Amino acid sequence: MELNPTSYVILGMLGMHPMCGYEIKAFVDKSTRFFWAASYGQIYPELRRLTEAGLIEGEADADSSRRRIEFSLTRAGRAELGRWLAAPSAVQEMRDENLLKLFFSDAGGPEAGRVALEAKAARHREEAAELRRIESAAGSHEDMRPGPAATLRFGIAFNDFIADWCEKEAKEER
Amino acid sequence: MELNPTSYVILGMLGMHPMCGYEIKAFVDKSTRFFWAASYGQIYPELRRLTEAGLIEGEADADSSRRRIEFSLTRAGRAELGRWLAAPSAVQEMRDENLLKLFFSDAGGPEAGRVALEAKAARHREEAAELRRIESAAGSHEDMRPGPAATLRFGIAFNDFIADWCEKEAKEER
DNA sequence: GGTTGCATGTAAAACGTTACATGATTTT
DNA sequence: AAAATCATGTAACGTTTTACATGCAACC
Numbered sequence: 001m002e003l004n005p006t007s008y009v010i011l012g013m014l015g016m017h018p019m020c021g022y023e024i025k026a027f028v029d030k031s032t033r034f035f036w037a038a039s040y041g042q043i044y045p046e047l048r049r050l051t052e053a054g055l056i057e058g059e060a061d062a063d064s065s066r067r068r069i070e071f072s073l074t075r076a077g078r079a080e081l082g083r084w085l086a087a088p089s090a091v092q093e094m095r096d097e098n099l100l101k102l103f104f105s106d107a108g109g110p111e112a113g114r115v116a117l118e119a120k121a122a123r124h125r126e127e128a129a130e131l132r133r134i135e136s137a138a139g140s141h142e143d144m145r146p147g148p149a150a151t152l153r154f155g156i157a158f159n160d161f162i163a164d165w166c167e168k169e170a171k172e173e174r
Numbered sequence: 175m176e177l178n179p180t181s182y183v184i185l186g187m188l189g190m191h192p193m194c195g196y197e198i199k200a201f202v203d204k205s206t207r208f209f210w211a212a213s214y215g216q217i218y219p220e221l222r223r224l225t226e227a228g229l230i231e232g233e234a235d236a237d238s239s240r241r242r243i244e245f246s247l248t249r250a251g252r253a254e255l256g257r258w259l260a261a262p263s264a265v266q267e268m269r270d271e272n273l274l275k276l277f278f279s280d281a282g283g284p285e286a287g288r289v290a291l292e293a294k295a296a297r298h299r300e301e302a303a304e305l306r307r308i309e310s311a312a313g314s315h316e317d318m319r320p321g322p323a324a325t326l327r328f329g330i331a332f333n334d335f336i337a338d339w340c341e342k343e344a345k346e347e348r
Numbered sequence: 349g350g351t352t353g354c355a356t357g358t359a360a361a362a363c364g365t366t367a368c369a370t371g372a373t374t375t376t
Numbered sequence: 377a378a379a380a381t382c383a384t385g386t387a388a389c390g391t392t393t394t395a396c397a398t399g400c401a402a403c404c
Contacts, residue, residue, distance in 0.1 A: 004363080005271050012278035022383050035273040039365055044385055066373065066382060078281075085282035086289070089271035092297055097179050097263035099209040099328070104186035105321040107252075108259035113321055115260070123266055147279040147287055150343060154273070161335050169324060178391080196355050213393060218357055240354060240401065354401075362393075368386085375380070 001053045003080070005091055006042050011073065011081045014056055016145075018072035021047055030134060031148065034127070034155055047071060055080055098123065114173040121166035128159035175227045177254070179265055183212050184220055185247065185255045188230055190319075192246035195221055204308060205322065208301070208329055221245060229254055272297065288347040295340035302333035 009032055013024050021043050028038045050056045055077035061068040073081065098120035105113035135152055138144050144152070183206055187198050195217050202212045224230045229251035235242040247255065272294035279287035309326055312318050318326070 005269075005274065006363085008278075009274065012274065012281065015278060015281040020383070021385090022381095026382095032274060032277060035268050035270040035277075037267070037269075037364085040385075041365065041367095041387090042363085064382095067371085068383065081278070081281055082283075085275055085279065085286050089275060089290075089293060089297075091269055091271040092294075093211070093270075094209050094268050095179075095211075095265055096209040096267075097265040099325060100179065100183065100186070100206060101259055101263060102328070103206060103209075103321050103325040104182075104189060104255070105259065105324075106319045107186065107189040107255055109256075112259050113324060116263075117324075119263060120266075145280045147277050150279075150287060150291075150347075151273060151277040154276070154339065154343070157339055158336065162332065165328065165331055169328070173324075180391085194355070195357090211392085214357075215359090215393065215395095216391080238354095241399085242355065350404090352401100352403075354399100356398085358395100358397080360394085360396100362391100364389100364391080366387100366389080368388100370384085371382105373380100373382070376378085 001049065003084075005036065006038055007046055007050060008081070008084050009036055009038050010043065010046055010050060011055065011077055011084070014071055014073045015078065015081050018070050020061070020068050020070050031151075034131070035151075050077070096120075114170045117166045117170035117173065121163045121170065124159040124163040124166070128156055128163065131155045131159065175223065177258075179210065180212055180216050181220055181224060182255065182258050183210055184217065184224060185229065185251055185258070188245055188247045189252065189255050192244050194235070194242050194244050205325075208305075209325075224251070270294075288344045291340045291344035291347065295337045295344065298333040298337040298340070302330055302337065305329045305333065 009028060010024060013019060013027055019027070021040070024043055025038065025040060028036075032038075047056070047058070051058060051071075054074055056071045057074055058069040058071045061070045098116050101108075101116040102113055102120070105116055131152060135156070138152075183202065184198060187193060187201055193201070195214070198217055199212065199214060202210075206212075221230070221232065225232060225245075228248055230245045231248055232243040232245045235244045272290050275282075275290040276287055276294070279290055282289075305326060309330070312326075
């Protein structure tokens with residue numbers, strides 16, 4: 001079976017600890033979503049595919065009062081995750097409507113460029129703030145594993161940098 | 175008709191000067207592709223849709239020895255481009271396999287985090303170099319319009335920053 | 349005469365989001 | 377009793393990529 005990066009989001013999540021589909025989605029939404037999103041429409045079919053491929057296995061959770069299937073990595077799944085981690089990466093892309101507007105801003109009024117820069121700055125300020133809230137909620141970096149902690153530091157630095165750059169540029173645009 | 179951001183890539187390009195589909199693709203590939211890509215499979219059908227909507231018009235190019243349809247904005251198309259430039263933006267997203275690997279690196283060997291950071295740094299160094307080549311090829315900023323010039327400066331600063339950050343972090347990871 | 353580049357276009361597949369359907373349990 | 381949350385799942389839709397088909401023109 002051919003795995004795509006979204007499959008690895010699931011393998012990676014289950015590599016942290018066993019979870020059900022709902023929890024994967026919730027976890028993605030407050031972590032990887034900033035650089036790799038996943039929807040229910042991907043997660044549930046993918047859980048089935050990965051099970052069929054023998055990389056994960058699900059067990060009906062008897063402890064829970066709810067209907068709940070907890071998935072965990074098989075030995076083959078853990079090996080596959082390790083292989084992927086060591087392999088070179090293919091995907092790195094960005095889609096940014098504000099950059100598009102900055103690029104085409106000469107077709108707008110004289111303020112168009114500045115407006116696009118300010119809008120972009122505001123977006124990144126908000127995202128940095130959101131990441132800082134996640135950081136505080138995690139009770140500082142002590143209880144966080146090094147990978148997520150480094151990624152979070154990256155996200156904050158990255159968003160701060162862009163917001164600063166765009167604001168500075170917007171000021172010079174006047 | 176409902177327009178999506180890709181439609182605006184085409185409107186924006188034709189707002190710079192009239193072009194054929196092939197030229198739009200070539201131009202996208204050395205400019206907006208870094209933050210908004212477009213393939214032939216999108217461009218040609220979209221040129222038809224925008225023509226039907228009366229936002230652009232195509233004319234068989236008599237000057238050329240080849241079969242070639244040159245498209246330009248209609249008045250309605252230019253108005254639509256202006257409206258879009260002034261409107262708030264919806265899309266800002268990123269997919270980055272190296273960040274995913276950094277996030278999940280605790281499931282790998284002790285070098286996994288550093289490897290992901292170094293791979294990411296290398297990618298951004300390359301992209302910065304590519305943008306600098308585009309910058310030189312444009313014969314410095316004088317012949318560039320302010321929008322594309324600002325976007326290019328952004329791309330270089332952005333890629334340099336990330337490469338630096340990741341390299342610094344990779345060193346501390348040891 | 350062969351290769352590269354210009355130019356238009358489409359079909360199929362892959363990828364992803366949105367919205368909905370369903371129903372149980374927990375909280376207010 | 378109502379609302380929120382947990383939990384699984386799918387269908388429809390829209391978007392994007394990939395690969396191919398076609399043919400002429402320019403260059404070597």
